[in-house]
Amino acid sequence: MEINEILILSMFASFILLLFTGFPVAWVLGGVGTVFAGIAYLCDIHLDTIIGIDFNSIGIVVSRIYKIMDNWILVALPMFIFMGNMLDKSGAAENLMKSFQELFGRVKGGLAITVVLIGIILAASTGIIGASVVLLAVMSLPSMLDQGYDKKVAVGTVASAGTLGILIPPSIMLVIMADQLALSVGDLFMGAVFPGLVLGALYIVYILGWGVLKPTSMPLAENIQPVTLGLWIRVLKSVLPTLLMIVAVLGSIFTGMATPTEASAVGALAAVLLAWYNGKLSFPVFKDCLHNTFNVSGYIFAIFIGATMFALVLRELGGDEYIESFLTGLPFGPYGIILFILGIIFLLGFVLDWIEITLIILPLVAPVINALELSINGYGVLDNPELVWFVMLVAVTLQTSFLTPPVGFALFYLKGVCPPGVTLGTIYKGVIPFIVLQLLGLTLLLLFPALVNWFPAMVYSP
Amino acid sequence: QAKPVLLKTPIAFGSHLPALGTPIKWVSDQLPLVSGGDVKMKVYEPGKLVAPLEILDAVSSGKVNSGYSIAGYWAGKMPAAAIFSTIPFGPEAPEFMAWLYYGNGMKLYQKMYDDAGYNVHVEACALISPETSGWFKKPVNSIDDLKGLNMRFYGLGGEVMQKLGVSTSLLPGGEIFGALEKGAIDATEFSQPAIDQKLGFYKVAKHNYFPGWHQQATVFELLINKDTWNKMSDSQRAVVSTTCKASVSNSVAESEFIQFDAMKKNVEERGVVMHTWPQDMMAAFKGAWEQVLVDQKKDATFAAVYDDLQQFRDNYKVWSTRAFITRSE
C-alpha cells in the first residue's frame, strides 16, 4: 500500500474515532485535516513521498472559507432559521398543530401525519436540511410529546420529514448538483417532485399502519371532539395565517417576485408580521429570535468550515484519484457499479455533508455513469436522462445517510433543538424504521426511472 | 537538466463544458506526450482546491503552481485585466491573436501582472469565438423595451446594459435558470449556444439575440507561478508555451465547430426564435459602451492598454476592411 493510501484511510479512521470522544464535530473535521497536513509534510521530508503539502499550500483553506462567505445561495440559511424561530414564537405553529390535531384526532398517528404533511410543505420552501429539521422540530416536537407520543416515533418523524427538504424543490442541493454536472436545474427540480412525493406517501402509510399495530406509541388526544362545522371553521382560522406565510414564500417564488434565496427573507418578514398579528411580537421576543438564529447558523457553519479543511487535505493526498481508480476497476455490471457508488455515497454521508459530497464525488462518478450506456428514457426532451436519474438516486441516498446513525447531520441538527429529555440514542432508535422506508423508496426509483424522468419531460416538452 | 515538473492546475470552468473547459483538458493530455513525460499537468475542477476567483492569488503566492482562468476575473483587482479576456465591441479571434502575439498584447499582459506585484507568468492558452447576446422572454424591438428589464449580465457588458436602463444582476450560474423560469429576471446572457443549451435557457426564454457585441472573442489564460517558471528548463518552458499556442488554435476550431448544431436544434426542435439586433440597437449599445469606457479609462493601466489595443485596431482596419468578404454574405 502506498503511503498516500495509508494516510487517506487513517484520516477517515481517526475522524470517526475522534468523533466519539464527544469533541465538537466541526473541530474534529478541521483538526484532523490540519494534523494530517502536518503528517503529510513530515512524510515528504522523511519518507521520500511527493505529496506536496506544506504550511503555505494549506493556506488555500482561507480562500475556501471566503468561498463559503460569498455564497449568495447560502444566504437563505439564516433567513429560514429565523423564520422557523419566529414562527415558533408567533404561536401560529402551535395553533396549526393543534387544529390539525383536532381534525386528524380520530386517526391513530394523525399528529405524525400532520408533521409529514407540514414537512413536505416546508420542504418546498427551504431546501436546507438544517433549517427544515430545526423548523419542524420547534413546531411539532413539543405537541407530540405533550400528547404522549413515544419519543422515538416523534423524533423519527421529524428527522425524516425534515430531510425531505433537501430533495423537494426548490432545493439548493439540486442547484449545486446541476452546476457540477452541467445539467439543467429545471430538469432536476421537476425530476425531484415525484421521488419526494413517493417518500412522503411511504412515511404516511407507515405511520397509519404502525398506529394500528402499536396504538400506545401514538395515543390519541384525550378529549377528542367530533368533527363539526364549528371545528372546521376553527381549523380554517388557525391555518389561514400560517398558510398565508407559506403562500408568501412560495408565491413570491412562483410569481417571480423573488428568487428562492430572496424568498427566504420574504418568509422571515412574513413570520414577524404573523407574530405581530397574533399579538406575540415584542422587543425581547424579536431579540431572542435573533440570538437563536445567530447561535444555530453559527454551529452549522462551523461544520462547513471544518469540512472544507478536511476535504482540502483529502484532495491533496490524492483521495479523489484513489476513489476513482477504485471505481473504474470494479468487476460488476452496470447496476452493480451504480449500487456500489450509492453505497459509498451513503457511507460518506456519515462524515461529509452534501456540499462536500456533491463537490467531491459527483464529478468523479458522472463520467463512469455516462460510460455505462444505460438506456434510460429521456422522452426526447431531457439532455442527459441517465445523469438526471442518477442524481436523484444520489439525492435520496444522501437524504438517507443524513438520517443514519452514528453520524447523521439531520440528527445533530435535531439534537440541537430537542427538549433536554431526548438523547441522541433516542433519536438513533427513532429513525431506524424511516431508514427502511428510504431504502424502499430508493429501490422504487432504481426499478422505475420514469418516476424521475417523466415529469420534467412532460413539463418542458415543447 | 531540470527536474520533471508537475503543474497542479485549478481551473475556473468545468472541464466538461465544451469550449470553456475542454481546451485545458486537451492541454493536460498533450503536455506529457509532447514532453515525453517531462511536463505534466494535474487539473483540479472548479472549487475542488480553490475557487475560480481565488486562482490568481493562489498561484502568485505559490499555494498552487499554476491555474487556468480568464483575466476578467481579476478586474476587481486590476480594471485593465478585463481587456485581456474580452471587452464590448472588442476584436474577434484572429484580430485578437494578431495583437497578442505580434502586437504589444502579450507584453502588456505580462507587464500588468508584474507591475501589480503578482509573481506569475502568463500564457494565452485558449481563445473562443463570439457569445450570443442573450436569451429574452419577450422580443426587444426598441431601446424602450430594454428600460426596466431585469437581466443577468456579466462584467463591462453589464455596465453598458445598465446605462440603457436595464436592471442588471450577477446571479451565479446555478441560480439563473430558476430565476428566469420564475420571472425574477426577464433575460440573461451566459455564453455560446453550445454551452447555453446545457443550462436549458431555451426552455423558458425563447428569444435568442445575436450578435454578442459584448463578447466577440474570449481569451483564457494559463498562469504559472514565476518561481516554478524560472526553475523550468528552456525546453520545458517551450513545451508549455507551444502547447498553449496550439490550444489557442484548437479552441478556436472547437468553438467554431460546435455552435451550429445547437442553434439548429434550438430553432427546429426547441421553438427558439433567433433575432439579429437592428442597426439602431447596435448603435445604442456602442454609444453606451463609449460612456462606460470614459469611466473605465480613469484607471491609468486600463487607459494605456486600451489605447495600445485601439491603435493596433485602427491600423488593422486598413487591412480588414479591404481583405474580407463581409460575413453576412
Place this chain on the structure above:
Amino acid sequence: MNSEVTQSPVAIADLIDRGLIKLGHVVSWVYAILIVVIITQVILRRGFSSGLIAIEEMQWHLYAIGVLIGIVYAQACNAHVRVDVLHSHFSKKWQHIVEILGICILLLPFLFVIFYHGVEFVAESFRMSERSLAPAGLPLRWLIKSVIPLFTSLLILACFSRLYREIVLLKRGE
C-alpha cells in the same frame, strides 16, 4: 440551546465568555438588517435600476459576518454539535481532559492556520485595493475579508477561556 453559561463559575473565563456573548448579541442584528436589505432588493427590482448589484453583494456581506461571528458565539455558549453517545457516559474528569486535548491538538492548530493565512489574504486584498468584480458592486473587499482573521482571533480567545475553565474545573475536581 440558549445562551446562558451554565457551568460553575470560573471568574476570568466567565468574564471573557460573557464579553463574547454580549458581542454576539450586538452582531446578531445583522440578520435583521439582512431581512430589510433583501426585501428592499425585491421591491427595487420592480422598476428601479440603480445599485442592484451593490445590494446583492451587501446581502452576502451581512450573511458572512453573521455566520462567522456566530461560530464564536456558539463556542462561547458551548453550543457546537457533539456526538454525545459515549461522551455523556464519561466521568467529569475525562470530559475535561478530552476538551483540553481537543483544543490543544485539534482546534488551536486549525485556527492558527486560518488566522495566519487570513492576515496574508486581507493584506493582499488591501494592497490591490481590491473591489467587486462588477463595476457597480461594492469597493473595499479587504474589509469583508478581514472578518476571517477577526473571527479566528475571537475564536482563539474563546478557546483560551475554555481551556482555562477546563483546567480550573479539572483541578477543582468538578
